Amino acid sequence: MIPLLILTPLILLAALGAVWKARPVHAALLLALTLALNAILYLVLSADFIGLIQFMVYVGAVAVLIVFSLLITRPGDEAEEIARRPRSLVTGLACSLPVLAVMLFIVSRFENAGQAVADARSVSIEQLGTTLFTTHAPAVMAVGVLLTAVMIGAALFAREPGKKTQTPSDS
């Protein structure tokens, strides 16, 4: 319980920074921090393997990809962003606070019905792998197809249009 009490405000602060910081690179780095703290949360909740995957995929790949995209696109100065912040913030809060209220209401209702399970539950990688490749084998194959399609699609999108790729016979 105590690690949860420490981690929860840290995650929320980092997420708030990722949303609030006007400079895009700072926001992206704070997102990386949020994702890393999330991985630690999974480790604390004894989902070790998921924590490691979260660290490798999210912090190692997604966050770094976002930082690199920011470096490539060179976003404009943040003064403009700060100038129009009050108006967009009012709209944003008006839309998101009702959502938060509904979710917190549901959580408060839920608390009365459910009670915490005290047993230390953990999952071994062997157990996870066995379930993954027996019960969920079709889903693994579907994800494999999806990732292949995404790889080809992303390469197509990112390719410079009208530029012929150099083959060894050209040179």
Next chain:
Amino acid sequence: MTPLAMLLTLSSLMFTLGLLAVLTRRNAILVLVGIELMLNAANINFIGFWRYGPSDPALTGPMFVLFSIAIAAAEAAVGLAIILMVFRHTRSTDLNKLDSLHG
């Protein structure tokens, strides 16, 4: 407050922050940042329910998170590729300037 209720509250707040980022940010890449936050909030719920819910030998919670992470990575890759393509065309990632379909 039980640990599960705390995790659910954390995930609600994180989801709201992500939604706020999606609604208020003007840079397309920072909108993606908000989407990542929302996806992570959902993952916290899965792990929380698995850890503190009734015993589940099929490991549905961790499995769902594994697949969710794989799909989120794919989404980020395609999203950023699209944003880079838009940037090549318009020299900007500002969503307010991408209004050529505006009537």
